[in-house]
Each structure stands twice: as structure tokens, then as C-alpha cells.
Amino acid sequence: MNVDKSMQKYVIFACALGSFLTAFLSNATVIASPTIALEFGMSNIQQNWIATIFFLIIAAASIPAGKLVGKKGLKKSLIIGVFIFLLASIGCALSFNTATILGFRALQGIGGALLNVCGTALVVSALPPQERGKGIGITVTGVYIGLSLAPIIGGILNYNLGWRSIFYIVIPFLILLLYLIPKKIKSEWKVGENDPIxxxxxxxxxxxxxxxxxxxxxxxxxxxxxxxxxxxxxxxxxxxxxxxxxxxIFELRLFKNHKFLSSNIASLISYLATFVITFVINYHLQYIMGMNSQSAGFILIITPVMMAVLAPFAGKLSDKINPQKLAAIGMGLVAIAIFILVFITDTTPLYVIGFAMFLQGVGYGLFSSPNTNSIMSSVPRKQTPSASSAVATMRVIGQTLSSGMLTVLFAIIMGSVPIIPKYYGLLMYSSKIACIISVILCVIAVLTCLVGIHSKDKYNTEEDLTV
Missing domain, CATH: 1.10.287 (Helix Hairpins)
Known part of the structure; x- marks a missing residue:
């Protein structure tokens, strides 16, 4: 379907804004989690579930959503996703105990799954192959801007207005999307609308x-x-x-394409390795170094800002250079950054932590857009909803397992206890082990990218899959 330039811009803007809001709430709740835990009397393990349950539900819903959104229409499904996300955000803000906040975070995960799957698929469907990397880069930038602003805005809101304000602030933007999408995006994209679910x-x-x-x-x-x-x-x-x-419900034959397979594995491992680092640094800043959420937010912004700066450039560059080469270089830099964090203690200067975060942001900015472009460009156009659901699923499974890894380490090393000064030594030891595991995973991700480079499968294919 030929789409005029004006509508393409609205598609990219809507998908980037949806990606921004999903990423913002995923990270803003991390920095606010100590405050939420204090109000509701949560243990360290329950506290981690504020983020974990969100990603777990996205992981469970993304694969079915990939087929469903293609059948019902990408634009229509995006609108439904925004509406669910809006209702869940209101519910989170009005929560009154642990069960209600976790329940509405689960509902938010359903909306997030639809936003994630529809976003990438819409961009790929609306843009020609030679511009996909650029469009994906801008959409991914929305993710990184959300991650960038989440610590600082989330920290300021949490410190001055309370954690509930973090959910209230996204409501006007969700309403804007509910107006913008049907008004400005006139076309609809359907795939396999006559196929049974x-x-x-x-x-x-x-x-x-x-x-x-x-x-x-x-x-x-x-x-x-x-x-x-x-x-x-x-x-x-x-x-x-x-x-x-x-x-x-998901076309597993897509994994016959080695570029698709290796890029998805690299994505899964990369999120598994890196998402836990946000928790590690946040807990170190607020508990070990005694910062409030507002001050910690100004430090946590470093990594996602660098991601946001580099993602569009890397996405555009991946239209000209083998994207898996760029992804391998990026993950190598991330491995070095996390290796530095293995050695932090309660006396480590703040500038060392800041440098490691800077390097991690540069590395992941070089990795994510090219790797996503590699995934989306290695399948026929009619399979883009399934490929998009794979992108979303690998991301959220990686994030869920990453936060789950810290939860397991807490349970083994600390037990189910509140994070108070008598347990700070165990907290730092848990964080050190998490960083060591992450470095190993980053190295594996680099090797996975390198394997994919040598695949003979083609990019921007329009070939059909055969049984």
C-alpha cells in the first residue's frame, strides 16, 4: 500500500509516542519503587514485582497479539492498546494496596503488548524497505527518550508530588493518541484477515x-x-x-532465516543482560549513597540519553552497513561498561558510575536500532506483524528474566527482607553477582551477532515461507 509522506510522518510520530509512554512508565516505576514499597509495606522481592509483572504480561500477550493485530487491523489494534493503557494508568494511580497496584500493572502490560507489537509493524508497513531503518530508528528513539526522561521526571514527580503523579502525567498524552490516530492516519493495514485465530x-x-x-x-x-x-x-x-x-498463532518458520534467528537471540540476551543494571544502579544510588529519588533520577538519565542520541543515527546507518556488525560493536561496548560496574563499592566515586553508564548508553544505542532493523528486514512484508511481536516478546522476556534474576539473587543471598542498612552489604554483593552474570551475557550476545553476519539469508526479502 502506497502511503503519502504526511501520513508516514503521523504513523512514525504516533508509534514513537506510544513507545515513549510504555518505556517511560516501565522505568519511572523503577525509580519510584522504594517509595511505593514503603507505603504498601512491600518486601524487597515484592518491590521488584512492580516492574516484573508488567513485563511478564507483555511477554505472555505479545505473540498472540502479533497475529490478532494483523487480522483485525494495525491501526484499530493500536487504538485499543492505547485505551487499555489509559484505563490501567488511571487504576495504578488510584491503587490502595499491593494487590491493586500489581493488578493494574498487569492490565497495563496487555495495553503495552498491543502498543509494542502495533508500533513496529505499522512503521514497517507504512514505509518502503529503503527507509525502514530510519523509521525504526525514530521509533526506537521514542523508547530511549522515554527511558531518558523517566528517571529525572519520575524522580522529580515522586519526590515532590508522590508516586501516583507518575501515572497521572501520561494520561493527557494517551488522550492525544486516541484523537490523533483515527484523525490523521486514514489507512488501515491488515494481514491474514481471513485466517482463523x-x-x-x-x-x-x-x-x-x-x-x-x-x-x-x-x-x-x-x-x-x-x-x-x-x-x-x-x-x-x-x-x-x-x-x-x-x-x-506465530509463524515459527521465520526462524529458518538465520539473520532473523540470530538477531532475536541477540535481542533477548541483550535485554536479559542490561535491564537489571537500572535496578542495580538505582538501588546503589538511593540506598548505598543515600540519594533521594530526584537526585538519583539525574544520574540515571545518562544511559538512556546516549541511547536516544545514537539510536536514529545507528538506525539510518544500518540501511547502508550490515546492521549486525553495528550491533556486535555496540554490545561489545556494553560489556565493557558493565564490567566496570562489577567493581563498584560504597566508596566508588560517582564519576566512575557515570562513565560506565555513558559507555553503556553509547553501546546500546549502536545495538538496538540496527538489531531491530535486522529482524524486521529479514522477513516478507506480510509477516511483519509476527516479526514485530517477536521483537516485543524478546524484549520483554529479556527484561522480565533480568529483573527476575535480581529477585532470585535477593532471595538466595538476602532472603525476603526490607532493604534497610543492616542488609546493605548483602545488597551490594547481590548487585556484584548480577553484574558479573550480565557481562557474560553481553559477550554471548556479541558472538550471536557475529554468527548472524555470516548468514547467507537476504535482507528486505519479499519471498514467501515454505513448509
Whole structure:
């Protein structure tokens, strides 16, 4: 479908704004989590679930959403996602105990899944292949601007107006999207609208991924181990089931393309390695160094600002240079940055932490847009909703497992306790182990990118998949 330049700009703006809002609330709640935990009497493990449950639900919903949004229409589904996100934001702001805040964060995850999946798919559908990297770069910039502003704005709002104001502030922007999308984006994009929805596959996947990821967050317990095993068996069963379906909920044959496969694995590992670092630094600044949320926000902004600055440039560059080369270089820089954080103590100068965050931002800015472009450009256009759902799923599974990794380390090293001065030594030890694991994962991600470079599969393919 040919789309005029004006509508293309509105598509990119709407998708970038949706990505911004999702990213903003994911990170702003991290910096506000100590305040929320204090008000509701949460333990250290419950506190981590403010972010974890959001990503867990996105992970469970993204694959089914990929097929559903293509069938019902990308624009229509984006509007529905914005509406759900709006209702959940209001609910979070009005929460009165642990159960209500976690419940509305779960609902917010459903809206976030629709926003994530529709956003990338809409950009790819509306733009020609030679401009996809640029469009994806701008959309990814929306993510990084959200991540950039979240610590500072979230910190200021939390410190001066309370944590509920973080949810209230996104409401006008969500209302703007509800007005803008139907008014300015006249076209609709549908894929496989006559295909049936694979309900059994959707159910199997959702249950399996929830069991696997939730089980991992409590894998130090018998229940956690059982759930993890059940989840992994379920995912294997899901794979076998989907390969026999004429209209699968997710086209697993996409992974026959080695560029698609390697870039998705690199994405999963990269988020698993890096998302926990936000928690580590935030806890170090607020608990170990005694900063308030407002002051910590000014420090936490460093990494995402560098991501936001470099993402458009890297996305545009990936239209001309093999994107997996750029991704490998970026993850190498991230590995060096996190390696520096392995050695921080209560006497480490703030400028050392700041430099590591700067280097991490540069590295991830070079990685993310090219890697996303590699994923989206390695599939036929009609498979872009499925590819987009893969992008969203790898991101949120990685983020969920990353925060879950810290939860497991807390449970093993600290136990379920409030984070108070008597446990600060154990907090720093938990953070050190998390950083060591992250460095190893970053190296694996670099190797995964390098493997994908040598694949003979083509980019910007319009070839059909064959069984």
C-alpha cells in the first residue's frame, strides 16, 4: 500500500509516542519503587514485582497479539492498546494496596503488548524497505527518550508530588493518541484477515511462558523449579503444535532465516543482560549513597540519553552497513561498561558510575536500532506483524528474566527482607553477582551477532515461507 509522506510522518510520530509512554512508565516505576514499597509495606522481592509483572504480561500477550493485530487491523489494534493503557494508568494511580497496584500493572502490560507489537509493524508497513531503518530508528528513539526522561521526571514527580503523579502525567498524552490516530492516519493495514485465530496455540503459549518466566523468578524454591520445568515443556509442546498448523498463532518458520534467528537471540540476551543494571544502579544510588529519588533520577538519565542520541543515527546507518556488525560493536561496548560496574563499592566515586553508564548508553544505542532493523528486514512484508511481536516478546522476556534474576539473587543471598542498612552489604554483593552474570551475557550476545553476519539469508526479502 502506497502511503503519502504526511501520513508516514503521523504513523512514525504516533508509534514513537506510544513507545515513549510504555518505556517511560516501565522505568519511572523503577525509580519510584522504594517509595511505593514503603507505603504498601512491600518486601524487597515484592518491590521488584512492580516492574516484573508488567513485563511478564507483555511477554505472555505479545505473540498472540502479533497475529490478532494483523487480522483485525494495525491501526484499530493500536487504538485499543492505547485505551487499555489509559484505563490501567488511571487504576495504578488510584491503587490502595499491593494487590491493586500489581493488578493494574498487569492490565497495563496487555495495553503495552498491543502498543509494542502495533508500533513496529505499522512503521514497517507504512514505509518502503529503503527507509525502514530510519523509521525504526525514530521509533526506537521514542523508547530511549522515554527511558531518558523517566528517571529525572519520575524522580522529580515522586519526590515532590508522590508516586501516583507518575501515572497521572501520561494520561493527557494517551488522550492525544486516541484523537490523533483515527484523525490523521486514514489507512488501515491488515494481514491474514481471513485466517482463523489459533486459540489453542495462544493458550498453550501464554500459560507456558507465564509458568517458565514466573517459575524462574522463584527458581530457588521447589514450586519455582516445578513451574519452570512445566513452562519449558509447554514451550516445546507449543513449538511442535505450531509447526503442524496451517494458520499458526506465530509463524515459527521465520526462524529458518538465520539473520532473523540470530538477531532475536541477540535481542533477548541483550535485554536479559542490561535491564537489571537500572535496578542495580538505582538501588546503589538511593540506598548505598543515600540519594533521594530526584537526585538519583539525574544520574540515571545518562544511559538512556546516549541511547536516544545514537539510536536514529545507528538506525539510518544500518540501511547502508550490515546492521549486525553495528550491533556486535555496540554490545561489545556494553560489556565493557558493565564490567566496570562489577567493581563498584560504597566508596566508588560517582564519576566512575557515570562513565560506565555513558559507555553503556553509547553501546546500546549502536545495538538496538540496527538489531531491530535486522529482524524486521529479514522477513516478507506480510509477516511483519509476527516479526514485530517477536521483537516485543524478546524484549520483554529479556527484561522480565533480568529483573527476575535480581529477585532470585535477593532471595538466595538476602532472603525476603526490607532493604534497610543492616542488609546493605548483602545488597551490594547481590548487585556484584548480577553484574558479573550480565557481562557474560553481553559477550554471548556479541558472538550471536557475529554468527548472524555470516548468514547467507537476504535482507528486505519479499519471498514467501515454505513448509
Amino acid at each position: 489459533d486459540i489453542p496455540g495462544s493458550v498453550i503459549y501464554s500459560i507456558a511462558i507465564i509458568c517458565a518466566v514466573y517459575g524462574f523468578t522463584i527458581i530457588n524454591t521447589t514450586l519455582g523449579l516445578i513451574l519452570t520445568v512445566i513452562g519449558l515443556i509447554g514451550l516445546i509442546g507449543f513449538t511442535a503444535f505450531e509447526l503442524r498448523q496451517k494458520y499458526p
